[in-house]
Amino acid sequence: MALAPEHMKNKGLGRDFWLYRSGQLVSIVGDSCGMIALSWWILEATGSAAKMSSIIAPAMFARVILAPLLAPLGDRLRRKNLIIAGDLWRGVLYLGLAAMAASGAFQLWLILSLYMLSGAGSALFSAGASGIVPSLVSRDDLQLAMQRTEAVNSVGQILGGAAGGLLVTAIGVPGALLLDSLSYFAAAAASRAIKADTMPTGVPAGGSALKNWAREFSGGVSAMGRVPVMLGIGIVAAFINFAFAPIAIGLPVLVKELRNMPPWYLGAMESALSVGAILGSFAVGRLTRRLGADKLMVGGIMLLGVYLALLPVAPDRLAPLLIMLLLGSTMSVVNIPLNVRCTAAMPDNYRARMGGAMGFLCGVMAPLGVAAAGAAIAAFGLPYTFLISGIAAAALGPLLLLVPDFRQFLRLSEQEADGYFLRRYPSAFR
Template sequence: MIPAEPAAPSRLARWYRTSLVGHPAGRDFRQLWIGDTISQVGTQIGTIALPLLAVSVLGADEFEMGLLATFQHLAFLVVGLPAGAWVDRMRKRNVLIAGDLVRGVALLSLPLAWLAGVLTFPLVLAVATVIGVATVFFDVAYQSYLPSLVPSSRISEGNAKLQVSHSVAQVAGPGLGGVLVRALGAPLVILVDAVSFLASAVFVLRIRHRDERAPGNDRRALHVEIGEGLGFVFRQPLLRRIVATTGASNLFGGISNALLVLYAIRDLGVGEAGLGLALSVGAIGGLAGALLAGPLIRLVGEGRTIALALLPGLPALALVPLAAGHSRPVAIAMLAASTAVVGVGIVVYNVAQVSFRQRLCPRRLLGRMNASVRFVVWGTMPVGAFLGGIIGSEYGVLTAFWVGVAGQALGALPVLLSPLVRMRDLPRHLDEHADTEPAPQS
């Protein structure tokens, strides 16, 4: 009797074996990915719930909404630089766990205060500040930890998968958040975000890889170590241009983002569920960008992808202020279209530029490099948010949006007028361990 031939492996099985999640060294990455996915869904629900809490429960105006967005991102400007040096001295896994726990507990205080009848706008600002500080440390450690969990040749794949989670959360989170806010109220919905951070901490705890703390005898004065991170970023001509574009985009984007919820609810009249629907439908663009990033980078080249990815989204930014005066369905559609088109470009751009700088930087400087980049590109966001509150209260919300549109268009020039447009492959750091794969975890 002739033995039957084994069935050919399914397409899903072949994908699993060849992808990062099925790689022998991929177990720890899976824990990071699952934890991040849970956290991202909760965060996207909280992203719409926190400003809705300020608008619908506390009656915040233009200036207060600008102030809330300022406090949400102020930590990147205040502690962004020393955070990189501190993270390089710590075990990054521990930083991730602490960041999740702090954010979860801080968010829990808001629904508890609401139930006790003591919820105030200053408390919301305080919680936003604490979450911002914890996020600074978490994000720096997160981007610096990934290269130690995956092979160097698969960093782009790892970043793309993490970006898929972020994009899926952007699709599901705001719509779900808008419906939940309408049904339960913003304070109770924030509880969902708090629980997601605690769940994320559980999965990070399951990571077996233990990164080593930097030897104490190698440490120098904090300002010297900070200077090394800044020096690396600003000595790299291509990285300088990427940082300039991202920083300008976040500065002027911060003007618009600070006022979006107030504009949508008060001026456009789309309602909580309508705003959530617009953001969820629009976030499909981000999901598409995450799925397309890898193939596009391989087809077009990393340099050209960074230079050109933002172009399609620039005219789409104008759809937000142009939505004024239209009916509710049309306004929702215009908000969704703008978010979708802009999202494709931003996600592709981020996957390409983050992977480039992770490969370019020596491992010992990753924390300080990431913190230096975040200090510049995220540090502009509280400035933009504060300006948005002032412009909105003095000259109107629409004026603030048009300033944001014009500024983001000009901000793309540093990469558009750079050698990146002509480059397919980008330089990388020739670390002696850069191409070695982490040992499989038993």
């Protein structure tokens, strides 16, 4: 496992970590603005949840497919360079969307094309980002780095939600999309200033690039398939993500069509979700020690289903914001312990590939869920769609207890998780 040098211990998370996170903070703010603007633009032009899902679902599917295909690059090339390339690519494409919005040229096929192409940039970014943090901090600081990452992401989403809603209300869609584009360029500049060597360890030399890519891609998929706890969690997570997919298009519909509220309220809901995520990231350590990460994950998923079902029927303006706050905090409590253990448990020269394969498995059902949600909202309405989705999600949570080694893996300390997959399943990495 490639980690930052020993001299970084006891010196905080370090310059490189905060350079990386500050750059991504800027891009998260911009991206939140861009997503609110894009959703509002589509609903304003079409008034249709089904049309919105016809853009979001294919783009999500492209991102899910490309992530494992590009993931082997993260185990062969400098991860910093992949992150920079992904940010620059997305910045250019969102600049194109901003130009379209400014000119009043609403072409559904062109918006879909640009948004789908941005998925390639996201997949390239993910190939580098999935394994870079252990190269920037010491082993002892890995859990703290993951907690700070979750908190920084949430701060960005808070600021982005508030800024996005206010920008769309005050100056319209083009300004928010332009901010999104510029934020990617700023993030690329921050990542370029990182001094740490982010080259993966254990990189094989020589051979055909195509053969190396094919071998590494299949190796990552094979390794994940031979680690039963990862495979089992990924399968259950795929169906949970299908159940939660309606929220991706449901929030703009809830605000604009069901409640007839302005864009700033959509931004407030996004911000409430992120405030909750920050609160959850600070509470997760104590809750994990008291209850155990396995119980937190199962119980948290069941609670998320309840919150989803209640969201469309919550009264007045305050109750939906409170539910979004609870959603965000519970998501952090569910995700952080799992992410920390998986990151530590994977061998460094497999981390990006296995992470890409896991991301594909967890996310492959989400585009189908978004497409189904668009049709369901159009046919049955938002409250009924969210009710069924919430019940399904709550019912799926306990299935994690059937995954082999689930309890044992989630109960590992951070130190025990380090290199765990190689020790527990050595044949998966031969």
